Amino acid sequence: MSADESQFRDFVLHRWPQLVRYAYLLTGDAMQAEDLVQVALERSWRHWGRIRSDNPEAYVRTAVARGAISRFRARSRRVAEAPLDGVVADLRSATTDGAQARAERDAVWRQLAALPPRMRAVVVLRLWEDLTVEETARVLGCSTGTVKSTLSRATERLRASADLRELAGVRATDDTEVTR
């Protein structure tokens, strides 16, 4: 095996789980995530000679993020988002703190799935990857202003979602009862 391929293989085998999880958060689909990572790796291998000494992971992650956006766009033309029936009911039936916390996280996950692709990507990059505004802009190929405004709109949409409003109501009620 050449030094290049050995280095590339080590990179792939070492970083595979993290890359797939990252792609999964961007797409919400495990199968698509693996496929997306494969495509990004294939692209990276073609340019390995150029990127190996720079920051190959950043290159791959950028390819994954941009691929996720374009795939989501392609998919969204064919598949309508499914309604979130039953989510609020699940929240109301959550009685323990642990169950409610879990229900909250599930509700957020479902709301994230309903966000437009670029908006979802900004959320993942900023809030989970902890990238700076500038880093997020570079990964997605947009301006820093776009990142800021997109994250702001995403936050508003999440907050405005019906199930999370219900959830906040449940929490407020619980708080009131504890106070009494």
Next chain:
Amino acid sequence: MNDDDLRLLVRDSLTERAEALPAVTPPWDRVRGGMAGIRRRRRRRQALVGGVVALLAVLGAVRVDVGPLRADRTAVTPPDGGRVRTSAIFPGPTVGSLAGDRGFLDEVRRSVLRTGRFADEALPAGTDATDVLVPFAGDVGDLRIVLVEVELGTSATDTFLWFDAARGVPAAEVLRNDPQLTAAELVTSFWLPSPQGRAAEQGTGALVVLSALTGDVRFATGPTWSADGTPTWDVRTLEPMAGRHWELAVPWTDPAVRPGLYTVPGDSGWFDMYPAGAGALPGGLLDGMQPALHGARPAAGVLVARAVASAQAASGALRDRSTRRLLWTGLDGRQPLSVVAVTVPGGAHVVTAVREIPETGSSDGFAGSEVTVAVPAGPLERVALAWAFEEPDPPDGTTGVAVLGPVSATTVTVTDEKGGRTAERLVDGFGSLRVKGPVSVEFTDAAGTTVGEAAVVAAGVPVEPPQGG
């Protein structure tokens, strides 16, 4: 729920989902096989887009569409009863200047068998010399190049390795060097600027292309610039050699400038001939450079050096046939920006503006974007520029415009597509503002006299030949 609570909740939700995903690293062979499949799909798409009708026949011959590119080999039994195999993808005898050197080819095969390994995998039991295929062997430029193909049995595809060494060395020595892996693609190409693999101040690199597809290999050099700043590329179609392969010895004299670009059959895009280790800056880029024309900041530091390297590469002009001048360097908002002019033979100026985005994840600490503009021959003091960096999703529909005016300019006025005008004071000739639909700019001096005009350039001039050209 305030913003912090909500964002914390989002983070927890994402973390929970990520940790719950059973992302098990697959065996390397599966990853490689998957990548080979992606390459095949990509190649097919490219070929179809390119309208290569004859491709269908070729694909049928190697059965790409009916499964992996596994050895659908030609097996011939010569009179002496021994097996003779040829490559599934590149059938026919070995090509290249060493194709007729039986002793060299035998030594290549023996060298592979002697190690018992290929691409860091053990050779399957029973592998003999006839299983080690050599689609290409030859001397090109200063290099001796050998392409070896082996079916390892652990992969859905054959494995190809390009080996290289200095021209003329024995086969065993060539095979001793680290090879470059290539997948079982219908087209494979090899480019190296020197036997050491690095950009060299002198010498002749080598380009080799093997193709199972019909089509041409084109090689482009340039650009050269007219006095009014119009680029011209020298594009020529290489003559194929026996066995549908192409060879070209490529002179390499300046590591700051790529020696050319090339296309391969089934792909209309240009492959850039990056020097190995392209991330490193060529030495001496800032030697003798004067301080910036605007603001007199010194031409020093890695940021300026990167801008000079970008401008020189975009110009296509050799360093010893061109001159460089830093026009401006400083901050555009919070992002470092440098504008460098390379004056090329004929007097035109190729001006490249490089905007860096500081980041912590990169080993060299920076990434960024750039725009190149060609300016007709004339004094640099009168150069008037206005450009918009690539910004696919601009906020509020506005476009960020950066301007650099003539030395005497103090104010810029931007005219938008509706005829609206926005004025901005310049600092050391430079200004940066956001405008909806910017079209052109006008520079005026302290007395209000117009001293320069320019169109707002978005994409800049091409730094590679047009596709299909």
